Amino acid sequence: xxxxxxxxxxxxxxxxxxxxxxxxxxxxxxxxxxxxxxxxxxxxxxxxxxxxxxxxxxxxxxxxxxxxxxxxxxxxxxxxxxxxxxxxxxxxxxxxxxxxxxxxxxxxxxxxxxxxxxxxxxxxxxxxxxxxxxxxxxxxxxxxxxxxxxxxxxxxxxxxxxxxxxxxxxxxxxxxxxxxxxxxxxxxxxxxxxxxxxxxxxxxxxxxxxxxxxxxxxxxxxxxxxxxx
Amino acid sequence: xxxxxxxxxxxxxxxxxxxxxxxxxxxxxxxxxxxxxxxxxxxxxxxxxxxxxxxxxxxxxxxxxxxxxxxxxxxxxxxxxxxxxxxxxxxxxxxxxxxxxxxxxxxxxxxxxxxxxxxxxxxxxxxxxxxxxxxxxxxxxxxxxxxxxxxxxxxxxxxxxxxxxxxxxxxxxxxxxxxxxxxxxxxxxxxxxxxxxxxxxxxxxxxxxxxxxxxxxxxxxxxxxxxxx
Numbered sequence: 001x002x003x004x005x006x007x008x009x010x011x012x013x014x015x016x017x018x019x020x021x022x023x024x025x026x027x028x029x030x031x032x033x034x035x036x037x038x039x040x041x042x043x044x045x046x047x048x049x050x051x052x053x054x055x056x057x058x059x060x061x062x063x064x065x066x067x068x069x070x071x072x073x074x075x076x077x078x079x080x081x082x083x084x085x086x087x088x089x090x091x092x093x094x095x096x097x098x099x100x101x102x103x104x105x106x107x108x109x110x111x112x113x114x115x116x117x118x119x120x121x122x123x124x125x126x127x128x129x130x131x132x133x134x135x136x137x138x139x140x141x142x143x144x145x146x147x148x149x150x151x152x153x154x155x156x157x158x159x160x161x162x163x164x165x166x167x168x169x170x171x172x173x174x175x176x177x178x179x180x181x182x183x184x185x186x187x188x189x190x191x192x193x194x195x196x197x198x199x200x201x202x203x204x205x206x207x208x209x210x211x212x213x214x215x216x217x218x219x220x221x222x223x224x225x226x227x228x229x
Numbered sequence: 230x231x232x233x234x235x236x237x238x239x240x241x242x243x244x245x246x247x248x249x250x251x252x253x254x255x256x257x258x259x260x261x262x263x264x265x266x267x268x269x270x271x272x273x274x275x276x277x278x279x280x281x282x283x284x285x286x287x288x289x290x291x292x293x294x295x296x297x298x299x300x301x302x303x304x305x306x307x308x309x310x311x312x313x314x315x316x317x318x319x320x321x322x323x324x325x326x327x328x329x330x331x332x333x334x335x336x337x338x339x340x341x342x343x344x345x346x347x348x349x350x351x352x353x354x355x356x357x358x359x360x361x362x363x364x365x366x367x368x369x370x371x372x373x374x375x376x377x378x379x380x381x382x383x384x385x386x387x388x389x390x391x392x393x394x395x396x397x398x399x400x401x402x403x404x405x406x407x408x409x410x411x412x413x414x415x416x417x418x419x420x421x422x423x424x425x426x427x428x429x430x431x432x433x434x435x436x437x438x439x440x441x442x443x444x445x446x447x448x449x450x451x452x453x454x455x456x457x458x
Contacts, residue, residue, distance in 0.1 A: 042271040043355045043384060044376025071356065073382050094386060096325070096356035124383070125356055126272045127300065127325035146375040146398070147273025153302050154353070155272060157323060169375070175404040 018132055021100035025135025030225045032112035035218040036120065038098075038134050040158060041142035042151075043124030046168040048076045049201040050142060051121055055083035057211055062116040067106045069098040069123045076121065086110065097128040100135055116218065126151070130161040137221055144169040145178035152186040159190045164197065166210070171200040247361055250329035254364025259454045261341035264447040265349065267327075267363050269387060270371035272353030275397040277305045278430040279371060280350055284312035286440055291345040296335045298327040298352045305350065315339065326357040329364055345447065355380070359390040366450055373398040374407035381415040388419045393426065395439070400429040 029036045039047050051066060058064045065086035068076045077089035090098065090106050103120060112118070120136060122129045141162035143151050146169060152159045159165065165187050173180070180198070187194050197213070199206035258265045268276050280295060287293045294315035297305045306318035319327060319335050332349060341347070349365060351358045370391035372380050375398060381388045388394065394416050402409070409427070416423055426442070428435035 042273055042353065043380055044271055044274070044373065048377075070383050072385055073379065075379050075383065094356075096354075123356070124271065125325075125354060127323075127352070127354055128357065144273065144375065146373065146401070148275075148277075150302065150304050151272055154299050154304065156301055172375075172401065172404050175401050 015131060018100050021104060022133035022135040025100055025103060026137075028112060029118070029135060029137065032115065033222050033225060034112050034115040034118050035138070035214075035221050036118045036134075036136040037138045037140060037214070038120040038122060038136040039140050039142060040122045040126070040129045040162065041124060041144075041168075042126045042147065045124070045142045045144045045147065046201060047121050047124065047142055048079055050166065050168055050199065051119055052080055052083050053201040053204070053207060054119065054211070054214075055080060055085040057207060058117060058214075059084055063114055064117045064119070065110065065115050066119040066121065067103060068121040069102070071096075071123060086115075092123055096123060096125050097132050098122050098134060099132050103134050117214070126155045126158050130158040138163050138217065140164045140166050142166045142168050143183070145173040146176050149179050149182040150186060152183070152190045156190045159187065159194070162191075162194075164195045164213075165191075167196065167198040169200060169202075170198050170205050171203045244360060247329050250333060251362035251364040254329055254332060255366075257341060258347070258364060258366065259450075261344065262451050262454060263341050263344040263347050264367070264443075264450050265347045265363075265365040266367045266369060266443070267349040267351060267365040268369050268371060269351045269355070269358045269391065270353060270373075270397075271355045271376065274353070274371045274373045274376065275430060276350050276353065276371055277308055279395065279397055279428065280348055281309050281312050282430040282433070282436060283348065283440070283443075284309060284314040286436060287346060287443075288313055292343055293346045293348070294339065294344050295348040295350065296332060297350040298331070300325075300352060315344075321352055325352060325354050326361050327351050327363060328361050332363050346443070355384045355387050359387040367392050367446065369393045369395050371395045371397050372412070374402040375405050378408050378411040379415060381412070381419045385419045388416065388423070391420075391423075393424045393442075394420075396425065396427040398429060398431075399427050399434050400432045 041047050055064050066080050067088050069090045071092055074089040077087050080087045088106050090102050139162040197210040270276050284293050295309050296317050298319045300321055303318040306316050309316045317335050319331050368391040370387055426439040
C-alpha cells in the first residue's frame with residue numbers, strides 16, 4: 001500500500017513545481033552575489049549550535065543572514081539571533097522538510113543585495129529534505145560523533161544530495177568512542193570524493209578550516225557569477 | 230506550493246488504507262497474545278543498541294522477535310541477530326517511515342502464537358512515522374542525551390503519537406551537560422503524564438525499571454485480551 005501510483009504522480013508534480021521555484025531562487029542568489037548554503041541533518045546533530053558559531057565568526061567581516069525551519073517553536077531563531085545576524089524562523093507545521101516556496105516567502109522584505117552569505121537550516125530530518133532543491137549553492141549534511149558510523153550507508157540519498165559533510169561535536173568524540181576512519185570510509189563509499197570537515201561548535205575545533213572553505217567558495221561563486229559588487 | 234489539496238486528499242486515502250491494515254494487525258497481535266512495541270526516534274538516538282540490549286535481556290525468559298526498518302542496508306538486523314532473537318530487516322528504499330502493510334509482509338512465515346514480544350524499530354525519523362499506525366500496543370519515542378533538551382517542543386507530533394519516552398545514552402549525560410529536568414519539563418508540556426525512562430544500553434543503567442514496565446504491561450495486555458495461552 002506504500003504510496004500508490006496516483007500518490008507518486010501527484011508527488012512528482014509537487015517536486016516539479018519545487019524545482020521551478022528553486023531555479024528562480026538560485027538565479028536571484030546569483031544576481032545578488034549571495035552564497036546560499038543549506039544545512040540538513042537529523043534532529044539533534046547540532047545544526048543550530050554549528051550555525052550560531054558560523055554566523056558569529058562571519059559577522060565581523062561579512063553581511064550574513066539565516067532562515068531556520070522547524071515544525072514548531074521559534075527557539076532556533078532566538079538562539080541564532082544572539083549572533084547579531086539577520087534571522088527568520090520558518091514554521092512548517094506538520095511538513096517534514098523545507099520547500100523552495102517557503103524560502104521564497106521567508107525572504108520577503110529582505111534585500112539580497114545587502115547580503116554576502118545566506119544560511120538555510122532545514123527541519124531535522126535525514127530523509128525527506130533530500131528531494132527538495134532550495135536553490136542553494138551548497139548543501140551541507142551534518143552528522144554528530146554520537147550518531148553511529150554507518151549513517152551514510154543507511155541514509156545514502158541525503159549524502160548524495162549534499163555537497164559537503166560536516167562531522168559535529170568533535171569535543172565528545174573520545175567519550176563516545178567515535179571511529180573517524182569508519183565514518184569517512186562510509187561517506188566515501190556513498191559519495192566518492194566528498195569533502196568532509198570535523199568541527200566542534202563548543203571548542204571551535206575545525207571551524208577555521210571550514211570558514212576558509214566557505215570564503216574561498218564564495219570568491220569562486222562571485223567570480224563565476226561576475227557580480228559587479 | 231507545499232502539498233496542494235490534491236496531494237492532501239490522496240495522502241488521506243493512503244492513511245485510511247494504512248489504518249485499516251493497522252487495525253487488522255492489532256487484532257492479530259491480540260489474538261496471539263503478543264505485545265507489539267514500536268520504537269521511533271531520530272537517526273542516531275541509539276534505537277538499535279537499546280533494542281539489542283532489550284532483546285538480549287528478555288531472550289532468557291521470553292520468546293522475542295524484532296522487525297527493523299531502514300532505507301538501505303541490513304546492518305541493524307545483523308546487529309540485532311546477535312541477541313539470538315528472531316529478526317527481520319525491512320528495507321524501505323526511499324520511504325521515510327514504516328507502514329502497516331510493510332509490517333504485514335515482513336511477518337509472513339512467522340507464527341505469532343510462538344511469540345511473547347514483537348519489537349518494531351522504525352526508520353530513523355522524528356516526523357513522518359507519527360502519522361502511521363503499525364498496529365502496535367505501545368509506541369516508544371527515544372531521544373538521546375546528546376540531542377538537545379527542546380526536542381519535544383520542536384517535534385510535538387511524534388511525542389503526542391507515542392506512549393512512552395525513553396532518554397538514551399545516559400552514560401554520557403555528564404559529558405554533554407544534559408539537563409534532565411528541562412527535557413522532562415518539555416515532555417510534560419507536550420504530553421502531560423507521559424511515562425519517561427532514562428537508560429544506557431552500554432552500562433545497563435535504567436534497563437531493569439524499563440523491563441519491569443514492559444513485563445507488567447504484557448501481563449495487563451494478556452489479561453485484557455484474555456488469551457488462553
